[in-house]
Amino acid sequence: MQHILIAGASRGIGLGLVRAFLAKGDRVHAIVRRADNPSLNELATLHPGRLKVQACDLASTGAAAEITDALAGTPLDLAIFNAGISGPEHQDECQVVAEELAELFLINAIAPLRLAKALAPGLSPNGVLAFMSSQMGSVELARSASMPLYGASKAALNSLLQSWAHSTQPPQATLLALHPGWVKTDMGGESAPLSVEDSAAGLVSTIVAHQGAGGCHFVDYQGATLPW
Numbered sequence: 200m201q202h203i204l205i206a207g208a209s210r211g212i213g214l215g216l217v218r219a220f221l222a223k224g225d226r227v228h229a230i231v232r233r234a235d236n237p238s239l240n241e242l243a244t245l246h247p248g249r250l251k252v253q254a255c256d257l258a259s260t261g262a263a264a265e266i267t268d269a270l271a272g273t274p275l276d277l278a279i280f281n282a283g284i285s286g287p288e289h290q291d292e293c294q295v296v297a298e299e300l301a302e303l304f305l306i307n308a309i310a311p312l313r314l315a316k317a318l319a320p321g322l323s324p325n326g327v328l329a330f331m332s333s334q335m336g337s338v339e340l341a342r343s344a345s346m347p348l349y350g351a352s353k354a355a356l357n358s359l360l361q362s363w364a365h366s367t368q369p370p371q372a373t374l375l376a377l378h379p380g381w382v383k384t385d386m387g388g389e390s391a392p393l394s395v396e397d398s399a400a401g402l403v404s405t406i407v408a409h410q411g412a413g414g415c416h417f418v419d420y421q422g423a424t425l426p427w
């Protein structure tokens with residue numbers, strides 16, 4: 200049984216990942232903004248003692264400390280940083296205001312790194328720190344023309360991962376930037392071709408397959424490598 204932290208677990212892909220790891224027999228520490236979540240309550244009843252839910256706004260400055268305190272030294276095998284937002288609907292550099300940009304880059308790029316850096320020392324030696332990026336974060340693929348601000352925030356996340364991997368203090372854990380596919384969620388919308396279940400199943404296999412690999416990789420939910 201592995202111990203997995205999932206940040207941003209209330210709905211969509213994050214909730215799908217909680218469900219998939221519990222079904223596999225693992226233990227999950229789920230971070231949500233609002234504690235009383237009917238889907239997670241149901242999963243806690245179905246899997247007694249294997250799901251702990253912690254309420255924490257990942258945008259808050261104290262989030263990483265609150266989460267490490269709650270873990271109280273319990274080792275983690277995998278940590279998944281899934282929380283993300285799309286930013287203002289207009290996605291226009293000329294209209295966007297500082298507060299919108301701050302929120303977008305804080306949630307999508309800075310907060311996941313802050314939390315990962317706090318958790319890294321407590322990860323098992325073959326641990327994985329997996330970040331929900333997007334193919335829209337690939338500068339080379341150039342697929343974010345319809346969502347340029349969102350794409351830039353995911354490119355910033357990818358850049359921060361590469362910077363950490365090539366720093367003087369890289370983590371022992373494997374770093375993964377993940378593209379979950381285009382998934383039917385509140386963010387992905389109804390036209391998305393992929394179900395949460397299929398995306399989550401692929402992500403779980405891809406993350407587990409990278410345990411012990413080391414380094415920093417940009418891969419999709421089927422394990423295919425993406426260009427940075």
Ligand SMILES: NC(=O)c1ccc[n+]([C@@H]2O[C@H](COP(=O)([O-])OP(=O)(O)OC[C@H]3O[C@@H](n4cnc5c(N)ncnc54)[C@H](OP(=O)(O)O)[C@@H]3O)[C@@H](O)[C@H]2O)c1
Pocket residue numbers: 206207208209210211212213230231232233255256257258281282283284306331332333334378379380381382383384385386387388391
């Ligand atoms: N869906 C796609 O097609 C797609 C494609 C590529 C990448 N992604 C990425 O995959 C991840 C999950 O996407 P999704 O489609 O499942 O999105 P979603 O349905 O909109 O869910 C977003 C999740 O992030 C959480 N979150 C946002 N801000 C938070 C904060 N400050 N503190 C704690 N939790 C916070 C939300 O919690 P609340 O319920 O509290 O708001 C929710 O659990 C995101 O990083 C997204 O960018 C999605």
